[in-house]
Amino acid sequence: MTRAITLHNVSKSYIRGARVVERLSLDIRPGEFLVLLGPSGCGKSTVLRMIAGLEEVTEGEVRLDGEYANDLPPSGRDMAMVFQNFALYPSMTSRDNIGFPLRIETPGEDPRPRVDATARMLGIQDLLDRFPNQLSGGERQRVAMGRAIARHPSAFLMDEPLSNLDAKLRNHLRAEISKLTRESGATTVYVTHDQAEAMSLGDRVAVLRGGVLQQLGTPRTVYGLPANVFVAAFIGTPRINLLRGLVRAPLDGAMSISLGKQYLRLPEPLSLDHQLLRVQQGREVIVGLRSEAIRLAKPSAARPGEVAISGLVEHVEFQGHEVLVHFNTGSRPAVVPELEAPRPTRPARRRRREGTVLDRLRERAGALRAGPVVVLEHPGDAGSDHSDPAPPDGRLPGDLVVRTTPDIELRHGMQVPLLVDIAHLFVFDQHGERICPAPARLPDLEE
Numbered sequence: 501m502t503r504a505i506t507l508h509n510v511s512k513s514y515i516r517g518a519r520v521v522e523r524l525s526l527d528i529r530p531g532e533f534l535v536l537l538g539p540s541g542c543g544k545s546t547v548l549r550m551i552a553g554l555e556e557v558t559e560g561e562v563r564l565d566g567e568y569a570n571d572l573p574p575s576g577r578d579m580a581m582v583f584q585n586f587a588l589y590p591s592m593t594s595r596d597n598i599g600f601p602l603r604i605e606t607p608g609e610d611p612r613p614r615v616d617a618t619a620r621m622l623g624i625q626d627l628l629d630r631f632p633n634q635l636s637g638g639e640r641q642r643v644a645m646g647r648a649i650a651r652h653p654s655a656f657l658m659d660e661p662l663s664n665l666d667a668k669l670r671n672h673l674r675a676e677i678s679k680l681t682r683e684s685g686a687t688t689v690y691v692t693h694d695q696a697e698a699m700s701l702g703d704r705v706a707v708l709r710g711g712v713l714q715q716l717g718t719p720r721t722v723y724g725l726p727a728n729v730f731v732a733a734f735i736g737t738p739r740i741n742l743l744r745g746l747v748r749a750p751l752d753g754a755m756s757i758s759l760g761k762q763y764l765r766l767p768e769p770l771s772l773d774h775q776l777l778r779v780q781q782g783r784e785v786i787v788g789l790r791s792e793a794i795r796l797a798k799p800s801a802a803r804p805g806e807v808a809i810s811g812l813v814e815h816v817e818f819q820g821h822e823v824l825v826h827f828n829t830g831s832r833p834a835v836v837p838e839l840e841a842p843r844p845t846r847p848a849r850r851r852r853r854e855g856t857v858l859d860r861l862r863e864r865a866g867a868l869r870a871g872p873v874v875v876l877e878h879p880g881d882a883g884s885d886h887s888d889p890a891p892p893d894g895r896l897p898g899d900l901v902v903r904t905t906p907d908i909e910l911r912h913g914m915q916v917p918l919l920v921d922i923a924h925l926f927v928f929d930q931h932g933e934r935i936c937p938a939p940a941r942l943p944d945l946e947e
């Protein structure tokens with residue numbers, strides 16, 4: 501059995517007035533694997549717990565197969581929940597741990613055939629007679645997963661079930677979860693803050709920020725047509741390059757986006773999306789360039805649609821199969837406040853107005869929750885020439901990260917020609933909303 505889970509304008513406040521989930525609407529189809537993705541504290545677990553019936557819905561409706569279910573107790577929902585920290589009964593063997601819910605649900609029925617079948621699926625047949633303290637963390641996790649699966653629930657609700665495991669086991673179990681949930685046909689809602697996990701598992705991904713849905717779409721859509729800067733920056737590694745730019749659209753000349761000391765000239769004839777950018781003439785925008793949109797090559801090697809810029813090598817990150825090169829192009833990065841994790845860096849000069857900007861951002865925290873993504877660090881001077889290319893505190897040097905093959909010899913301080921594929925250019929407005937490609941194109945990729 502499988503079921504449709506619908507959230508209709510669901511809000512949640514723990515403390516009166518402070519909403520941690522804000523008018524969330526989601527239509528989760530029967531059998532679908534939906535991932536709730538977002539940074540820590542954005543409300544993912546709260547949403548999952550409301551679906552499970554473990555948390556009261558403050559406003560709005562939860563419907564199961566179209567039926568109003570706000571007041572349905574967890575036991576009446578036929579859902580199995582899997583948590584980050586699986587709790588197994590220490591005094592029971594794996595067999596009894598898996599069989600326990602079955603014995604409660606269907607007393608009188610021998611749970612063994614179902615326990616054995618589940619163990620075979622999970623490859624834990626040899627562990628059935630062991631106690632939890634005789635199992636490794638990953639094995640325990642599988643037993644706990646078995647306990648959820650053996651019941652054949654109509655929906656699985658999984659809250660970061662893999663986050664305590666090492667990378668290898670995580671990958672392995674990720675594939676297993678995907679296979680098992682698809683085979684069982686149960687609807688799955690899976691919570692994670694790991695975008696790679698979300699992209700690899702989900703039929704669709706719902707990106708949350710401050711309790712507000714930012715975008716709901718297939719992994720391909722949220723990566724290829726992010727609705728705003730937050731989604732663009734949250735999804736994809738290395739992080740999308742976000743640069744502050746200024747649109748220049750003279751009536752009698754070529755259109756370009758100025759990036760501090762350099763500019764991107766939009767190739768003619770202008771695409772429809774680029775023509776639509778004309779109205780932004782003279783305005784500050786945020787340019788988004790994924791690392792695959794840029795390559796190391798001379799201007800003479802440019803293909804149609806590629807434009808030349810150059811960058812000074814600041815830092816080379818060897819990754820084995822590839823190399824990430826951090827360039828300084830003389831432009832200023834735009835910042836998505838919640839996503840700026842402190843990273844080990846060389847000391848950077850403090851900026852004159854930093855305190856004020858942070859203060860301003862804090863002041864706007866309320867608006868940020870629900871509203872647009874404000875990312876400009878120094879509104880007012882984008883596109884101008886500036887002599888201070890120092891990165892903001894807490895960031896790696898450089899403003900542009902490009903992927904390349906490990907065989908290219910690059911040294912700090914080298915000036916390198918780059919080609920930017922304008923077909924892969926994203927432009928966001930000052931509020932962080934995507935304006936190029938134009939938002940109207942979104943439904944194309946959706947289904």
Ligand SMILES: Nc1ncnc2c1ncn2[C@@H]1O[C@H](COP(=O)(O)OP(=O)(O)OP(=O)(O)O)[C@@H](O)[C@H]1O
Nearest residue numbers: 514515520538539540541542543544545546547693
């Ligand atoms: N019982 C509670 N009482 C008050 N506030 C709560 C309660 N539970 C959660 N919150 C708050 O609600 C917000 C969302 O919490 P939630 O646990 O849903 O986030 P999350 O996205 O699951 O985060 P994480 O990735 O860290 O698990 C947080 O700001 C949290 O502090």
Ligand SMILES: [Mg+2]
Nearest residue numbers: 544545546659
């Ligand atoms: Mg959580």
